[in-house]
Amino acid sequence: MRDVLVVGGGIAGIQASLDLAEMGxxxxxxxxxxxxxxxxxxxxxxxxxxxxxxxxxxxxMNDCARHPNITLHTYAEVxxxxxxxxxxxxxxxxxxxxxxxxxxxxxxxxxxxCPTKVPDAFDMxxxxxxxxxxxxxxxxxxxxxxxxxxxxxxxRGKCGVCxxxxxxxxxxxxQTAREVTLRVGAVxxxxxxxxxxxxxxxxxxxxxxxxxxxxxxxERLISASGPTGGHLLRPSDGQPARQIGFIQCVGSRxxxxxxxxxxxxxxxxxxxxxxxxxxxxxxxxxxxYADFRASGKGFREYVARAEREYGVHYVxxxxxxxxxxxxNNPVIHYEDADTSRPARRAVDLAVLATSLIPRPDTARxxxxxxxxxxxxxxxxxxxxxPVDTTRPGVFAAGCCRGPSDxxxxxxxxxxxxxxxxxxxxx
Amino acid sequence: MSDRPRVGVxxxxxxxxxxxxxxxAAVAEYARSLxxxxxxxxxxxxxxxxxxxxxxxxxxxxxLERVVVAACTPRTHEPLFRGACREAGMNPYxxxxxxxxxxxxxxxxxxxxxATRKAQDLVRxxxxxxxxLQPLEEQEVPVEPAALVVGGGMIGMTAAxxxxxxxxxxxxxxxxxxxxxLLLRLDKLYPTQDDALPxxxxxxxxxxxxxxxxxxxDSMLNEVKGFVGNYEVVVKDHEGRLSSFxxxxxxxxxxxxxxxxxxLYGYDGQRVITQxxxxxxxxxxxxxxxxxxxxxxxxxRIPERPYCSRICCTTAIKNALEIKAHRPSAEVYILxxxxxxxxxxxxxxxxxxxxxGIQFIRYSPxxxxxxxxxxxxxxxxxxxxxxxxxxxxxxxxxxxVACDGASELAQMLKVPVDExxxxxxxxxxxxxxxxxxxxxxxAGTARWPSHLEETxxxxxxxxxxxxxxxxxxxxxxxxxVAWVNEYLCRGCGACVEVCEFGASSLVQVSPGVEVARVNxxxxxxxxxxxxxxPTGAMTAMHFTDAQVxxxxxxxxxxxxxx
Numbered sequence: 006m007r008d009v010l011v012v013g014g015g016i017a018g019i020q021a022s023l024d025l026a027e028m029g030x031x032x033x034x035x036x037x038x039x040x041x042x043x044x045x046x047x048x049x050x051x052x053x054x055x056x057x058x059x060x061x062x063x064x065x066m067n068d069c070a071r072h073p074n075i076t077l078h079t080y081a082e083v084x085x086x087x088x089x090x091x092x093x094x095x096x097x098x099x100x101x102x103x104x105x106x107x108x109x110x111x112x113x114x115x116x117x118x119c120p121t122k123v124p125d126a127f128d129m130x131x132x133x134x135x136x137x138x139x140x141x142x143x144x145x146x147x148x149x150x151x152x153x154x155x156x157x158x159x160x161r162g163k164c165g166v167c168x169x170x171x172x173x174x175x176x177x178x179x180q181t182a183r184e185v186t187l188r189v190g191a192v193x194x195x196x197x198x199x200x201x202x203x204x205x206x207x208x209x210x211x212x213x214x215x216x217x218x219x220x221x222x223x224e225r226l227i228s229a230s231g232p233t234g235g236h237l238l239r240p241s242d243g244q245p246a247r248q249i250g251f252i253q254c255v256g257s258r259x260x261x262x263x264x265x266x267x268x269x270x271x272x273x274x275x276x277x278x279x280x281x282x283x284x285x286x287x288x289x290x291x292x293x294y295a296d297f298r299a300s301g302k303g304f305r306e307y308v309a310r311a312e313r314e315y316g317v318h319y320v321x322x323x324x325x326x327x328x329x330x331x332x333n334n335p336v337i338h339y340e341d342a343d344t345s346r347p348a349r350r351a352v353d354l355a356v357l358a359t360s361l362i363p364r365p366d367t368a369r370x371x372x373x374x375x376x377x378x379x380x381x382x383x384x385x386x387x388x389x390x391p392v393d394t395t396r397p398g399v400f401a402a403g404c405c406r407g408p409s410d411x412x413x414x415x416x417x418x419x420x421x422x423x424x425x426x427x428x429x430x431x
Numbered sequence: 432m433s434d435r436p437r438v439g440v441x442x443x444x445x446x447x448x449x450x451x452x453x454x455x456a457a458v459a460e461y462a463r464s465l466x467x468x469x470x471x472x473x474x475x476x477x478x479x480x481x482x483x484x485x486x487x488x489x490x491x492x493x494x495l496e497r498v499v500v501a502a503c504t505p506r507t508h509e510p511l512f513r514g515a516c517r518e519a520g521m522n523p524y525x526x527x528x529x530x531x532x533x534x535x536x537x538x539x540x541x542x543x544x545x546a547t548r549k550a551q552d553l554v555r556x557x558x559x560x561x562x563x564l565q566p567l568e569e570q571e572v573p574v575e576p577a578a579l580v581v582g583g584g585m586i587g588m589t590a591a592x593x594x595x596x597x598x599x600x601x602x603x604x605x606x607x608x609x610x611x612x613l614l615l616r617l618d619k620l621y622p623t624q625d626d627a628l629p630x631x632x633x634x635x636x637x638x639x640x641x642x643x644x645x646x647x648x649d650s651m652l653n654e655v656k657g658f659v660g661n662y663e664v665v666v667k668d669h670e671g672r673l674s675s676f677x678x679x680x681x682x683x684x685x686x687x688x689x690x691x692x693x694x695l696y697g698y699d700g701q702r703v704i705t706q707x708x709x710x711x712x713x714x715x716x717x718x719x720x721x722x723x724x725x726x727x728x729x730x731x732r733i734p735e736r737p738y739c740s741r742i743c744c745t746t747a748i749k750n751a752l753e754i755k756a757h758r759p760s761a762e763v764y765i766l767x768x769x770x771x772x773x774x775x776x777x778x779x780x781x782x783x784x785x786x787x788g789i790q791f792i793r794y795s796p797x798x799x800x801x802x803x804x805x806x807x808x809x810x811x812x813x814x815x816x817x818x819x820x821x822x823x824x825x826x827x828x829x830x831x832v833a834c835d836g837a838s839e840l841a842q843m844l845k846v847p848v849d850e851x852x853x854x855x856x857x858x859x860x861x862x863x864x865x866x867x868x869x870x871x872x873x874a875g876t877a878r879w880p881s882h883l884e885e886t887x888x889x890x891x892x893x894x895x896x897x898x899x900x901x902x903x904x905x906x907x908x909x910x911x912v913a914w915v916n917e918y919l920c921r922g923c924g925a926c927v928e929v930c931e932f933g934a935s936s937l938v939q940v941s942p943g944v945e946v947a948r949v950n951x952x953x954x955x956x957x958x959x960x961x962x963x964x965p966t967g968a969m970t971a972m973h974f975t976d977a978q979v980x981x982x983x984x985x986x987x988x989x990x991x992x993x
Contacts, residue, residue, distance in 0.1 A: 016861075020861075024895045024896065024898075024899055027899035027902070027903075028895070028898050028899055028902040029902045029903070051860050053859065054859055054860060056860055061858070061860060061861050062861075063506075063507075064506065065861065067506070067507050071510060071511075110445070110446060110476040110478070110479060112445055112446020112447060112448055112476070113446065113447070113448065114446045114447050117447070172446070172475060173475070173476070173479070258778060264778065264779065264782065265774060265775040265778045265779065266772065266773050266774060266775075266777070266778040268773040268774045296769040296770050296771075297769045298769060298770075298771050298772075298773050299739060300738075300739040300740070300741035300771045300773070300880070301741070301879070302849075302853075302859060302878070302879040303859060304738075304739070305732060305737050305738050305739050306737055306738070309737060342812070342813065343812070345813075345815055379775065381775050383775060388620075388622065388623060388776065388882075388883065388884040389620075389623075389630065389883070389884070389887065390887075391884045391885075391887055391888045392888060392891065407774050407775045407776070408773070408774055408775070409774075411860050411861070412859060412860055412861075412863040413885070415860075415861055415862075415863055415892075416863055416864060416885075416888050416889050416892040417888055417892070418892075419864060419891070419892030419893075419895040419896055420887075420888045420889070420890075420891035420892040420895065421891075422895040423593050423891040423892065423894045423895035423898065424593075424891055426597060426895070426898065427593065427596055427597055
């Protein structure tokens with residue numbers, strides 16, 4: 006039986022890999038970043054159960070790492086896919102980590118000594134990491150990676166503090182990129198999504214006002230493992246944020262940007278509003294929305310509880326702009342849909358629910374894989390063949406085929422595994 | 432004590448992860464003083480190849496009978512160390528993990544002395560337990576490579592075909608005389624406006640052609656016994672004939688039914704009808720209405736049924752577009768609370784509806800529409816004014832509700848349903864298609880109202896989940912399971928009631944005498960049964976009273992407080 010290639014190691018890629026592996030199929034899981042885990046690893050809690058995201062994801066990541074049928078290719082990219090369904094040849098380009106994966110134990114002593122600080126992408130730049138780093142504390146594999154753009158040794162040929170520090174002798178500056186050729190019967194694409202950059206929508210004040218942040222930045226702020234240790238502190242002055250405004254549909258349902266609905270924001274904002282109140286009973290949350298969409302299992306009940314138990318205010322409205330008062334408080338100007346009148350509310354922190362959009366490299370990857378994207382740039386699928394792409398033998402799951410919440414992504418991943426497995430006849 | 436087993440303790444530095452905050456040398460030195468401990472070693476990384484080799488060598492050279500590792504967390508590393516013990520010829524359940532990273536160095540980072548004392552306390556407890564560990568055996572049970580699919584609608588058929596095409600035999604049980612389910616009653620599909628019937632008919636033909644699928648129409652499940660890999664199923668047809676077979680996995684795809692709005696908005700089945708009745712009129716070409724008013728959330732998002740049924744907004748749009756297609760001059764109004772048109776496809780569909788001239792009017796539940804003989808009166812929340820809309824036809828969008836017989840089926844399969852009667856999955860986030868009972872899965876609207884696209888996805892997904900079991904020759908139980916002392920058991924059944932996994936059952940051992948038996952393949956070793964057992968007959972292996980008591984004693988023993 007042929008192997009299967011899974012491209013993208015977020016929750017969808019992880020689930021697809023585990024399902025295939027448990028069917029006795031050999032899986033190659035390719036992840037662009039130094040660790041699998043994807044977006045879900047960046048989230049604090051998940052709706053509608055408020056489960057800690059890492060706590061439920063981490064065991065699955067470990068299962069992937071330990072599974073005898075799964076080979077992880079992290080920090081790697083697919084560069085070619087030749088052949089046809091049932092008999093593909095894939096080329097995988099593995100970037101050098103400059104760290105020997107077999108020797109490194111991820112203890113992190115090298116990072117403590119490394120002199121170079123770099124904004125931490127995992128933490129949305131809200132804190133610094135070193136040039137040698139573990140992608141996040143629960144990273145899989147648990148090995149360090151050297152950032153070649155910032156490592157002094159790689160840039161200028163001197164330093165080497167990590168070499169002296171590492172007792173496992175894992176640092177290897179001689180490492181080079183590797184090309185791996187894989188023969189596979191089917192491919193699952195699960196490369197996920199990106200968030201729309203709200204800087205273009207200047208009316209919402211992102212960058213202009215320090216206390217206007219995005220929903221993903223909020224997740225890192227409120228996460229116990231995040232840059233503030235889980236304290237919801239304002240970027241401008243480090244003071245606790247008590248009045249929080251959540252602005253929905255930033256870039257979504259707007260023909261000038263994304264005509265589509267991003268599906269998950271009504272619920273993730275509700276969750277974030279609830280979390281603010283759980284962290285600080287004096288906090289008050291306001292959610293400014295157009296249509297409230299909560300049709301998943303247990304969602305309406307969750308929203309009712311947010312209103313009843315946590316006093317979350319849901320304001321049906323259209324937000325016109327965000328200004329700032331003299332205390333750096335964002336002031337949200339909106340039209341209240343219930344009164345049809347303009348209104349405003351000053352808050353300590355404003356959180357923008359920005360659209361889920363295709364990753365910028367999705368189009369290029371689609372070209373490499375020989376599949377089409379739809380008019381929005383997501384991997385193209387059809388309603389009656391929901392996980393089939395336009396190329397036979399190549400399947401898609403998760404947010405790369407359109408905005409989906411976690412359980413939807415997991416279901417799509419299992420479905421893609423089932424579809425992929427049917428191409429693996431001997 | 433001379434009969435104390437020989438214990439080896441390995442303390443991990445984890446680089447500086449543990450050693451940076453816990454005095455590892457002091458912990459190791461302390462371990463040496465504990466009763467039973469004959470060997471102690473510190474490792475930079477116990478999990479490295481070197482560390483694992485040292486464990487294996489010590490088992491052989493030092494004649495170790497128990498191994499204790501004080502390190503990061505059993506969550507990630509217990510299987511690794513158990514494996515090392517197994518490779519050295521030791522029963523892996525004679526291994527004990529002491530967590531001194533998560534529970535000491537990480538949480539007490541700023542108090543290194545206290546962290547070190549706590550690590551010593553935990554090691555003392557771990558050693559005390561290790562001395563009482565017993566070798567445990569894992570059991571293998573063969574898997575029957577066949578599946579039962581309950582429900583012969585689109586979802587059941589899709590799941591059945593995927594499994595059959597992969598070489599598994601499938602038994603497909605449908606209550607109705609025909610396969611096809613709810614889709615047979617629909618006219619069009621959204622968002623493509625394609626006819627529903629050709630799709631269903633093609634799928635039915637495919638099922639009929641497939642030699643691996645045995646269909647039982649007009650039939651119901653009569654009995655289900657057994658466990659993952661080995662479910663014994665009895666099916667009864669409408670004439671009362673019984674068929675029995677064994678399957679390794681079960682997929683529940685029984686669907687849902689449409690709520691009938693008796694007594695709401697003047698529902699009469701004539702001029703005030705449901706969306707499903709409208710579809711029937713489309714199919715019979717009996718639609719001649721110039722002014723149609725659709726009312727959303729009829730019987731949904733109300734206190735006794737608080738959920739949103741997910742598919743009604745798109746269903747209303749589909750049928751509104753169909754009316755417009757037949758009669759472009761027709762006026763169609765959709766009275767809604769929130770438009771539930773998520774994602775790329777359905778938001779575009781909503782836009783298409785507005786472009787087609789369909790009028791959307793938002794109402795609030797405080798001021799619901801009123802249907803009189805001639806007009807629907809609605810307070811338009813956006814305009815802030817009352818509108819009277821004359822109508823020929825009112826169409827009520829009613830929610831999907833749990834299908835009849837769902838709770839009986841759930842009882843037979845020993846799986847739960849939620850407060851609305853929908854099947855309740857093992858974990859709403861990461862196990863959306865699994866039940867807590869191994870080998871039983873769910874797909875489609877039996878779980879929750881879903882769009883056709885989503886239910887097809889779930890059908891394939893459930894097939895994959897079932898295939899993870901059917902692809903294996905055996906299922907293996909853990910050694911950590913509950914065990915019954917039948918001399919102490921008085922057959923009260925408390926353990927049967929408390930077991931979430933259906934692992935415990937009462938069996939008659941002699942006339943009038945029942946005792947509990949635990950199926951080790953179904954048991955998860957959670958210990959719920961052991962804690963409710965009034966006679967002490969039930970033991971959670973690996974967490975026996977003696978072992979836990981020894982740990983508690985060790986925790987409280989003052990002589991060892993260093």
